[in-house]
Amino acid sequence: MSRRVSWDAGTARALIAERAALPGALLPILHALQEHFGYVDPAAVPLVAEALNLSRAEVHGVLTFYHDFRQTPPGRHVVRVCRAEACQSMGADRLVEHIKGRLGIGFHETTADGRFTLEQVFCLGDCACSPAVMLDGKLHGRVDAARFDQLIAQSESGR
């Protein structure tokens, strides 16, 4: 798992400046901030707005439109479980219930110990190996309850 750094405006400014000249720079900038800090701190909004000559409202609007961007730090590990039809046909609903019970949280929540954040996703493109789960950006197919438990155990021991 990537080691995340805490928010600092100087680094954010540098990440923004590197990309400000790209055509349609806003999404690449928000991705860069999230990749670096694990989330997009609301304090970044005025910095991005200034660099791109946009209003804060415009930047906030984009930040909140897309499911990917989050405004608070996630847990150390991010679990994204597919809820779309192909995975449903292979028992994704049961898997989702198991995961929620195992982690003790619902979607868009983080465990109290800060270890796991759970997100839903609609299709990871692994529909021929359903059900699918993405753990810290890595795709896993043919996941059942036992395999999921094994994966999260490995994610903690492999740190």
Place this chain on the structure above:
Amino acid sequence: MTVRVFVPRDAAALSVGAHAVAEAVRAAAEARGADIELVRNGSRGLFWLEPLLEVETQAGRIAFGPVRAEDVDLLFDAGFRPITDHPLCLGLTEDIPYLKRQERLTFARCGITDPLSLADYRAHGGYRGLARALTMPGEAIVEEVVQSGLRGRGGAGFPTGIKWKTVLGASADQKYIVCNADEGDSGTYADRMLMEGDPFVLIEGMTIAGLAVGATEGYVYIRSEYPHAFRQMTRAVDIARAAGYLGASVHGSGKAFDLHLRLGAGAYICGEETSLLESLEGKRGIIRYKPPLPAHKGLFGKPTVINNVISLATVPIILDRGGAFYRDFGMGRSRGTLPIQLAGNVKHAGLIEKAFGLTLRELIYNYGGGTATGRPLRAVQVGGPLGAYFPDSLLDLPLDYEAFAAQKGMVGHGGVVVFDDTVDLARQARFAMEFCAIESCGKCTPCRIGSTRGVEVIDRIIAGTNRAANLLLLDDLCTTMLDGSLCALGGLTPLPVQSAVKHFPEDFDRPAPRVAAE
């Protein structure tokens, strides 16, 4: 002698352990002191056999699968020759019936070549289409694509050549080629496979499109759920640029074309072309009114060709072999081949590229081998989350744009998801509305509000409240969404809902689930 061994680096193959298999191959070779070349190819698309390991022999490539890391050591003899009587041995890859019966044009190289080797790409017919296009005026390239009968593989099925002709005819200081790689439909993965398994074919197709219409820049918008495909495309674009296939003078022709890659951010609506353009411009992915068409006013207000990955990746073979060659495959007005993605509850899920006209039944039983669970098949959803649910009685429908439209369904991007008899179509209809509510961009009322009302109405039907009246209301709501929505999300969500009600009425008439005592 060097032995060539192939273990895919396709995301789906990796998701079931291909990386560990590749490591085991290296270790086994080292232990035997064998000289091997380990190629990380794309997937052949036989996903129930992944991780699929292949070994090159004089007779051809021998396949093993599905291979676990712990199996690897037993697949090779002391000289690192494949042990063909091992239970996991599948014989010659090309002779596997699933593969042998296909007509692979767009996916001709996927799984065969090293995806990042330009030499391999050229040795297998790559860049021949571009070479020919470079000798032709733009009008002739467009005409070749028109003649091929190619229709947009993203879902709408609009003739690709006609789109190009409009952009060619528009005058502007700058034009763009945009590739829609926001493959959000559940049950589809052809774009992902191709970007990971044969990225140069997409780059070549976009370059030809640029030459055809006079565009010097292209963008590929890849969904963020495909980080692996994004990395692979990034590498491939760098390699193509370094070799002079992209840049100020494409292959020394003096004509410019370059590519940029952009990552989506988890919004299904960005697969809609105008919403995608907004997103590329750095805005909320809110759809645009049409007209103006993107062909007149697209990316940054300039004339833009926007096509799906498969459409663009099919252009090189059309230019190489000619429009007539491609047109000779298929049926009716659906010309050429369709890469079908068989998914969900099916024994042999995978990619099947065939000429249009194959029936769902042939597909699911002759290729798919029936359900994975072994239970009776009950429903098939074709064309992603906005596609209709079909019962067994409609499985003789041929895969053809018009035949599906006549049954109030759509071929879409070619995804086929199979469900066994444990599926509850009332729940699936509810999910279709829920998905629309989550993914609606919010611009038009029928989609934004209608989808939420749809969930509520279906909840009342499931709960047994005033069923007849609520079913009527649901039908009315679907009609409003169908006729009143601005784009396909709100406009097609009624397809899965109404097909579920029509073909599986018993699921909407079950005894209400018992509510826990208060």
